[in-house]
Amino acid sequence: MESVNDALQGLELEPHETSEILGFANRELPHLHTPEDSYFILGSYRDPYLRRLRIVQNELDKRLGTYPFLMADLPELDIDRLPVFRIRFTLLAAHADTIVAVYEQDAGGEVTELGKISTTPYFDKSYVLPRDYAWMTEQNLATEADVIAAAATIYFNDDLDEAATEEELDSLIAAVNQNDISLTPPDVIDRLEDREDSEQAPVSYSWVHLNEFRLFELHGRCYAWSSRDDLRNVVDEIP
CATH class of the missing domain: 3.40.50.450 (Rossmann fold)
Incomplete structure (x- = not known):
């Protein structure tokens, strides 16, 4: 007690x-x-x-x-x-x-x-x-889960238009590819769109x-x- x-x-x-x-x-x-x-x-x-x-x-x-x-x-x-x-x-x-x-x-x-x-x-x-x-610094994007988490904040951001979203995702992927994570923007988008409806918004x-x-x-x-x-x-x- x-x-x-x-x-x-x-x-x-x-x-x-x-x-x-x-x-x-x-x-x-x-x-x-x-x-x-x-x-x-x-x-x-x-x-x-x-x-x-x-x-x-x-x-x-x-x-x-x-x-x-x-x-x-x-x-x-x-x-x-x-x-x-x-x-x-x-x-x-x-x-x-x-x-x-x-x-x-x-x-x-x-x-x-x-x-x-x-x-x-x-x-x-x-x-x-x-x-x-994701603690948003490049060295902390060490796993695919980290990358998807960071990408979700970009992809589901209503304040970004399509061009800005694409640019931000490309920049993110370029950074994580330097961490030996082999993902492409289409890979990331497929993963994000595969989320449950209740998981859509980051x-x-x-x-x-x-x-x-x-x-x-x-x-x-x-x-x-x-x-x-x-x-x-x-x-x-x-x-």
């Missing part, structure tokens, strides 16, 4: 609240104390974003000896007085082996989660998977989000993606 006490800043609990929290812990935490590698998957539970969380869960579940889970699949705490999200998150995050967070927007509860996992004690075991993220993140993603990137734990296939591929990079 020490982690719960920290999450609630030392707030004194009523007896029935303690009982409810202990009941949740006794039901759910034993799953995280087995030889299996546990993965706590974070992100938006709204449709269509939930579909991408299920992709991550399914890919991790294909591995032998893993237990990937979403908080949305676990029972709620029946406590009206307390901030139950903080309690459930803290218990699960403290005991999970790895935290995997998927981002596709700069609003919603994911903002709070990002703030939590980017600090001690969760940072060292957390990985972020932001769609269409994600525009706040400067706060970009800085947090950059921190994870510098530590080798940020994997950008642009399509469902990209997402499946980057999950393979998570230990």
Whole structure:
């Protein structure tokens, strides 16, 4: 209960609240104390974003000896007085082996989660998977996913006419070809047009989000993606 006490800043609990929290812990935490590698998957539970969380869960579940889970699949705490999200998150995050967070927007509860996992004690075991993220410097366009993410901000930009879009894409491709990435403008356009309708518009993140993603990137734990296939591929990079 020490982690719960920290999450609630030392707030004194009523007896029935303690009982409810202990009941949740006794039901759910034993799953995280087995030889299996546990993965706590974070992100938006709204449709269509939930579909991408299920992709991550399914890919991790294909591995032998893993237990990937979403908080949305676990029972709620029946406590009206307390901030139950903080309690459930803290218990699960403290005991999970790895935290995997998927981002596709700069609003919603994911903002709070990002703030939590980017600090001690969760940072060292957390990985972020932001769609269409690219720290826009040439040396950071190191993978095809980076290039597609950068290209999306150009291709779907309504402020650019057709000629300007073509010029910007050509410039981007010329730069990344120097990084030994063999893509052509038609290749990139095909990849972008193959996105789901709900994925068409590129994600525009706040400067706060970009800085947090950059921190994870510098530590080798940020994997950008642009399509469902990209997402499946980057999950393979998570230990």
